[in-house]
Amino acid sequence: xxxxxxxxxxxxxxxxxxxxxxxxxxxxxxxxxxxxxxxxxxxxxxxxxxxxxxxxxxxxxxxxxxxxxxxxxxxxxxxxxxxxxxxxxxxxxxxxxxxxxxxxxxxxxxxxxxxxxxxxxxxxxxxxxxxxxxxxxxxxxxxxxxxxxxxxxxxxxxxxxxxxxxxxxxxxxxxxxxxxxxxxxxxxxxxxxxxxxxxxxxxxxxxxxxxxxxxxxxxxxxxxxxxxxxxxxxxxxxxxxxxxxxxxxxxxxxxxxxxxxxxxxxxxxxxxxxxxxxxxxxxxxxxxxxxxxxxxxxxxxxxxxxxxxxxxxxxxxxxxxxxxxxxxxxxxxxxxxxxxxxxxxxxxxxxxxxxxxxxxxxxxxxxxxxxxxxxxxxxxxxxxxxxxxxxxxxxxxxxxxxxxxxxxxxx
Amino acid sequence: xxxxxxxxxxxxxxxxxxxxxxxxxxxxxxxxxxxxxxxxxxxxxxxxxxxxxxxxxxxxxxxxxxxxxxxxxxxxxxxxxxxxxxxxxxxxxxxxxxxxxxxxxxxxxxxxxxxxxxxxxxxxxxxxxxxxxxxxxxxxxxxxxxxxxxxxxxxxxxxxxxxxxxxxxxxxxxxxxxxxxxxxxxxxxxxxxxxxxxxxxxxxxxxxxxxxxxxx
Numbered sequence: 001x002x003x004x005x006x007x008x009x010x011x012x013x014x015x016x017x018x019x020x021x022x023x024x025x026x027x028x029x030x031x032x033x034x035x036x037x038x039x040x041x042x043x044x045x046x047x048x049x050x051x052x053x054x055x056x057x058x059x060x061x062x063x064x065x066x067x068x069x070x071x072x073x074x075x076x077x078x079x080x081x082x083x084x085x086x087x088x089x090x091x092x093x094x095x096x097x098x099x100x101x102x103x104x105x106x107x108x109x110x111x112x113x114x115x116x117x118x119x120x121x122x123x124x125x126x127x128x129x130x131x132x133x134x135x136x137x138x139x140x141x142x143x144x145x146x147x148x149x150x151x152x153x154x155x156x157x158x159x160x161x162x163x164x165x166x167x168x169x170x171x172x173x174x175x176x177x178x179x180x181x182x183x184x185x186x187x188x189x190x191x192x193x194x195x196x197x198x199x200x201x202x203x204x205x206x207x208x209x210x211x212x213x214x215x216x217x218x219x220x221x222x223x224x225x226x227x228x229x230x231x232x233x234x235x236x237x238x239x240x241x242x243x244x245x246x247x248x249x250x251x252x253x254x255x256x257x258x259x260x261x262x263x264x265x266x267x268x269x270x271x272x273x274x275x276x277x278x279x280x281x282x283x284x285x286x287x288x289x290x291x292x293x294x295x296x297x298x299x300x301x302x303x304x305x306x307x308x309x310x311x312x313x314x315x316x317x318x319x320x321x322x323x324x325x326x327x328x329x330x331x332x333x334x335x336x337x338x339x340x341x342x343x344x345x346x347x348x349x350x351x352x353x354x355x356x357x358x359x360x361x362x363x364x365x366x367x368x369x370x371x372x373x374x375x376x377x378x379x380x381x382x383x384x385x386x387x388x389x390x391x392x393x394x395x396x397x398x399x400x401x402x403x404x405x406x407x408x409x410x411x
Numbered sequence: 412x413x414x415x416x417x418x419x420x421x422x423x424x425x426x427x428x429x430x431x432x433x434x435x436x437x438x439x440x441x442x443x444x445x446x447x448x449x450x451x452x453x454x455x456x457x458x459x460x461x462x463x464x465x466x467x468x469x470x471x472x473x474x475x476x477x478x479x480x481x482x483x484x485x486x487x488x489x490x491x492x493x494x495x496x497x498x499x500x501x502x503x504x505x506x507x508x509x510x511x512x513x514x515x516x517x518x519x520x521x522x523x524x525x526x527x528x529x530x531x532x533x534x535x536x537x538x539x540x541x542x543x544x545x546x547x548x549x550x551x552x553x554x555x556x557x558x559x560x561x562x563x564x565x566x567x568x569x570x571x572x573x574x575x576x577x578x579x580x581x582x583x584x585x586x587x588x589x590x591x592x593x594x595x596x597x598x599x600x601x602x603x604x605x606x607x608x609x610x611x612x613x614x615x616x617x618x619x620x621x622x623x624x625x626x627x
Binding site for chain 1: 439464465468469472476477480481486490493494497502549551552553554556557558560561564565568577587588589590616618619622623
C-alpha cells in the first residue's frame with residue numbers, strides 16, 4: 001500500500017514532540033503508588049463492589065432501554081417534549097380554573113391564564129409553532145437553544161429564540177409584551193409587515209373590522225386590558241397604524257397574575273407585582289437603574305456603567321441576569337479595569353447556563369482573566385478545562401491549548 | 412552472546428533495555444535513570460523494594476505516556492490508562508515468568524487499557540453521549556518547525572483515524588506513527604503477526620480511500 005500523504009514523514013513520530021511534564025509523571029506516580037499501597041483485601045472488596053455496581057448498571061441500562069428504546073433512535077426524532085416526557089397537546093383553561101403552567105423538557109414554560117386556549121401546531125427539531133387562540137399566555141423560552149419558537153396570535157406571528165414575553169388575544173386585538181430578550185412580530189396588520197420588539201416594549205395590534213375572529217367568547221382580557229386602559233373605548237376598530245410599540249411601565253396587571261394559584265386571596269394589591277417579586281424581577285425604579293447601566297454599556301461607556309453599579313451592584317445584577325446581561329456585566333467589570341468583579345458574572349454564566357452558546361466564551365474569558373490579570377493559575381486551568389468541555393469555538397482552541405500547556409509546564 | 416528472552420506468550424520480545432528511540436522525554440525531571448537492567452529491577456520489585464518499582468516506572472512512564480496519549484487523544488484518558496497499566500503491572504509482577512520481558516508486557520497492558528478507552532468512547536459516541544473532541548491529537552504535538560502543508564495532512568490523518576475502529580487505529584498508529592515492527596505490534600497488541608498485518612492493511616486501505624476522496 002502506497003503512502004497516501006505527500007508531506008507527512010514516515011514514521012509520523014519524526015515530526016512530533018510528545019514530551020511529558022514532570023508534574024504529569026508525578027501525578028501518575030502518586031496515583032499508582034496510592035493504589036499499590038492500598039491493602040489487598042480492600043482491593044478485593046472494591047472489586048466486588050465494582051462488580052456489583054457494574055451488574056446493577058447493566059440491569060438499569062437494560063431497563064431504560066426497554067422502557068425508552070435506544071436513545072439514539074429517539075433523539076433522531078428530536079421534537080420538543082414536556083418535562084414529563086410526552087409531546088405537548090392543546091390545552092384549554094376555562095374561566096374560574098386555576099392558571100396552568102406547561103413545562104417543557106428544555107425548561108421553557110408557558111403560563112396559561114384562565115379563559116385561554118393554546119394549541120401546538122408544529123413540533124420539530126428546529127421549530128416549535130403554536131397558536132394562542134384566545135386569552136393570555138406568558139412564554140418563558142429558554143435561551144441558548146437552537147429551536148425557534150413561533151407563536152401565532154390572531155393574524156400576528158411572534159418569533160423568538162430565547163426570551164420571556166406575554167401575549168393576549170381577543171377578537172378585538174392582540175397584544176405582545178416583551179420582558180426579556182426580543183421578539184419579531186409579523187402580520188398583515190403591522191406596519192411594514194414585521195417589527196422587532198425589544199425588552200420592555202409592547203405592541204398592540206388592533207383587529208380590522210370584519211376581520212377574522214379567533215374566538216367568539218369574552219376573555220379576562222376583555223375586562224381588563226394589559227395596559228390597564230379601557231381597551232374597547234380607545235382602540236377598538238382602529239386600523240393597523242395603532243400598532244406602535246408602547247413602553248410598558250409600570251408592568252400591567254395581567255390575567256395570568258390574577259389567576260396565579262400561588263398568589264393567595266387575601267391581598268388587594270395587583271398580583272402581578274407579587275408575582276414579579278417572587279420571580280426576582282426588578283421593581284420599576286430598579287428596572288430604570290438596570291436599563292441605565294445596560295444603556296451605558298451598550299454605548300461602550302463601561303466606566304460609567306461600572307460607576308452606576310459598583311462591585312456590589314454587579315454581584316446583585318448577576319444574581320438575576322440573563323446570559324446576555326451576564327456577559328455585559330463581565331464586560332463592564334473587565335473593560336472598566338475591575339477584572340476581579342468580572343469573575344462572578346462569568347462563573348454564574350458558566351454554571352447556570354452551560355448550554356448557552358456564550359458559555360464556552362465566558363469560560364475562555366474567565367480563564368484568560370485568571371491567568372493574565374488575577375494570576376491564579378489553578379482557577380485559570382479549571383476555567384480553560386471547563387471551556388474545552390463546553391466546546392470552545394475553533395478559532396479559540398489553539399489559544400486555549402497553548403494556555404493549558406503553559407499552565408501545565410508552570411505547575 | 413546472550414539469547415533473546417521470550418515474552419510470556421513465547422513470542423520474541425524486542426529490546427529489554429531502553430526504548431530504541433527517545434519517545435516521551437520527561438522534561439523538568441531531576442531523577443537519575445537507573446543503571447540496572449529490567450530483569451534486576453523486576454526481581455527487586457517482586458521482593459517489595461519500592462525503589463525498584465519507582466525505577467521501572469521512571470524508565471517507562473515517558474515512552475508509554477507518549478505512545479498512549481495520541482492514541483486515545485486526550486491527556487486525562489491517557490493518564491488513566493498509564494496509571495492503570497503501571498498499577499496492574501507492578502502489582503502482578505509475580506505473573507511475569509520472564510523478568511526481562513517487562514517492557515513488552517507493560518506495553519501490552521497499557522495498549523489494552525487504551526483500546527478499552529477507545530471502545531468505550533466509540534460506544535458513547537454511537538449513543539450520542541460523547542460530544543468532546545480529541546484535545547491531545549497528533550497535530551497538537553507537531554514540532555514548531557512543521558510546515559503548514561504537513562500540518563494540514565496531519566489534521567486529515569487525525570480526522571480519518573477518528574473514523575477507524577480502535578483495533579485498526581492502534582495497529583496503524585503503532586506501525587506508521589511510531590514506526591514499530593510488525594512483530595512488536597503483534598506482541599504489544601497481543602495478536603498474531605498475521606492479524607497485526609491484516610489490521611494495518613485494513614486501516615491503510617481506509618485511510619488511503621479517505622485521503623484520495625478528500626484530495627479529489
